[in-house]
Amino acid sequence: MTSTARIASVRARQILDSRGRPTVEADVTLDNGSFGRACAPSGASRGIYEACELRDGDPAHYDGLGVKKAVANVNEKLASAIRGQSVLDQEAIDTIMRDTDGTASLERIGANAVLAVSMAVACAAAEHERVPLYRHLANLASTVPSMPMPMTNILSGGAHAGRGMDLQDFLMIPVGAKSYSEALEMISHVRLSSTRLMKDRGLTTLLADEGGLSPGFGRAEEAMELMVQSFESAGLRPGDDAAIALDVAASELFEDRSYRLAGEGKTFSGAEMADFIFDLARRYPVVSIEDPLDQDDWDNWRRFASVLPNCQIVGDDLFVTNVERIRMGIEKEAANAALIKLNQNGTVSGTIDATATAKAAGFAAVVSARSGETEDTFIADLSVALGAGQIKIGSVRSSERLAKYNRLLRIEEDGVLPFAGVSGIYGHSVAEAV
């Protein structure tokens, strides 16, 4: 048994994320001197049901994107509310913070304020217990840790790339990898191959927010072809060694009850949008599709999931890491996997609950970064701790992403954790386990 340690002080500040925008960083110090620090991430293609990210709205500073109010809420409200609490009781601390806010979507204090503190509390507890963060989180969640399979952006469009392509992300899953480090090497190889192929063809190799390449293609098919060619030129067999995952981020395309795909020159109904994605999934080695439809288009989600029963169908904007919405998805059989983002939920314990809800129903879980990230590596430990099976960090480019990939290399080096491989991807062994 470890002795308890109590929260002595909490302090927040405004720092900048990978897009140069303000975000909240929080420090938690315990009465025995143990310390935890964490930073809230921030999304660009946000779901309307996400917990609230509090921004100052003062045009004189950072175009209204400052987070000084959220910082003040930590320093003036949350700090006194949780001072003296046992750091080991994450759930009680998260509940106090939710009660201090008093709204379901944390709109008074701000989910960015609450989450940064919630994560820093977990970090301080791990330091106090002298265990790696993933061990502490696995103890909190009563889960069995494993090394996740990465799902990595190679080509990007949508809100992350100035709407260069309609679909937001064309990702690679190195399904043939036998270890996390092998998976990472395969990804790096494909990333380099695609850059080379694009340069050879005289295409632009602009970088999107998460480090994916933005070739400026109009049509999704051109991006799919380039994905397959990049696998082959890296010496990988499409489908056997490397497969494709899509994040359509369709809520961003939904306007006036239609899906508007400027690059394709098409406007689709929900059924036509689904058919468009089915067609891509049939012609290319696609194993995972995220947000193929709008966050409120439940009927078409249901139909979509029933037509592609062996493909992983991931709800991001649809579920927003929210237990109630994940339950609705389970009931309606609208998907078979949940994207897990801490800041959509607002607390560490709420995120653990959302993941447990999904997993208990046989859904797969993908722990995910946001387009706005920092050097914080919390999600690497979280994905391991929850035995989520999959992680989505962004491309292997720029240090806010590499910090997390590299943290996973260090965890792997401990040599004690199994690699999830394809077992965490729905339609592989998750489906059989249901």
Ligand code: 2PG
């Ligand atoms: C997503 C995320 C991460 P954002 O849609 O899955 O890629 O994007 O953080 O901009 O919501």
Ligand code: MG
């Ligand atoms: Mg998404």
